[in-house]
Amino acid sequence: MISANLSAIFYLTSGVLFILALRGLSSPETSRQGNFFGILGMVIAITVTFLSIGNFSTGFVYVLIFLLIGGLIGAFIAYKIPMTAMPELVAGFHSLVGLAAVFVAISAFLNPEAFNLGSPGNIKLGSLIEMSIGAVVGAITFSGSIIAFLKLQGLMSGSPITFKGQHPLNALILISIVIVTYLLCSTQSSNLFWILLTISFLIGFLLIIPIGGADMPVVISMLNSYSGWAAAGIGFTLENTALIITGALVGSSGAILSYIMCKGMNRSFFNVILGGFGAAEQSSSAGNKEQRPVKSGNAEDAAFLMKNASSVIIVPGYGMAVAQAQHALREMVDTLKKNDIKVTYAIHPVAGRMPGHMNVLLAEANVPYDEVFELEEINNDFANADVAFVIGANDVTNPIAKTDPQSPIYGMPVLDVEKCKSVLFVKRSLSPGYAGIDNELFYKDNTLMLFADAKKMTEDITKNL
């Protein structure tokens, strides 16, 4: 058994190592070292916890068994999961953090002596408040992430689910959470504790169902943030520095990512969270649907255009992930490079279903990360490029965002794809994207539509090069 002061120092150390883990991600070269620091911090935290309890009896064996079960499941998932399923995986992991926070809060509520928080029915007020916050946020994280997971996995419709009185209902539940927490703290009633957990699970579920599939980058980031705040709440209850530091880091990380994602869509956070974007706009655009002529081509035409280009910019989007076209795409690019054509990739901040989604897929397909550029870095290059190859992206290339103040996506930063000499647009049909509006780009003279599955089309082009 080690002293409380010594273990506090070790917890501080693991907190610092976690900061270094995030710091490492500032560049791909240092990132692997950062991940190692994270693992080290975790090992220290767990070891110190064992040593500070100093109880190596039968209970210890069970702790190891449960740790091992979880570890094996986790390791198995980590090695098996395809990279395209990363958004679902992250959402699933968030739900586990939330549920773990809830379980720890339940344990602490039922057996406060073990945590030095008082006795059942007589828990220290401060601890009870912290515990309730941790439990509430944890429960919201859990049920919200489950919904996000189901939507991303396609087990639940990605379109927003809205009903009358949704917002007043949510507001009512949020107010009752505050009231029940207050009552719980004044009466210490365990019934109120269970009620609090139940309504928190419910609100997490209700908050996420009205949010559409393509807004998932914001939702995942937001739930990431919540899982941090839940951990921090439990950290205060347990008076554990490592947990408090980590909770704060993760909480602000998720908040920043949500902000970046909202900015990438030029929408306010509340606009996204209140949901219903896709559904509302689709009905408005359905009225003035007109058939306008588009130029469409086949793989041969596309190959011809690219062969005669000297620079090509690839614009990937969620469709590439769905079609699993990243490997085929890289093969096409390899062929282009053999013909001395300069190829770069342009990534919009909200391309895909989570922050950085496209980057991971391209990295998986062995695309060097110094050929991949963010919107601000590459947007001026479109004017000098010969061909833009849009694969699976749509709304993020729509020039209407710059020209039509009436458009729902007006003001959203878009890739200046139309400035290229010619645009190749791989798409299955002319159907509008998530925002439910027509893409002006389809009807431009210099646009050639390639109607096909992204993967198949890319492979066919490679054959024709």
Next chain:
Amino acid sequence: MEIDPFIFRLSIFILSIFIGYYVVWSVTPSLHTPLMSVTNAISSVIIVGAIIAGLAGNSESIFNTSSIFGFLAISLAAINIFGGFLVTQRMLAMYKKKKKDK
């Protein structure tokens, strides 16, 4: 007058939010997905609470309601810790620079 230790923890918390703010803004956008998976892994340091809860059972009964929730939380957090760090490592291993021989 003594300062409540809670205030010290609150100070750590507030300062960590600021550290998080600056550190996360310096993360390159191409690594935002690994950022999410690694934050997932480190927030599972909540396992320390789960271990305390799991070991709290007395010698006669290792399993009581409180410790069972503790044991379950250990498994959940462990899935995240192993899964989170390993999947991050797998992703980061894929980020390669252009070969110089061109």
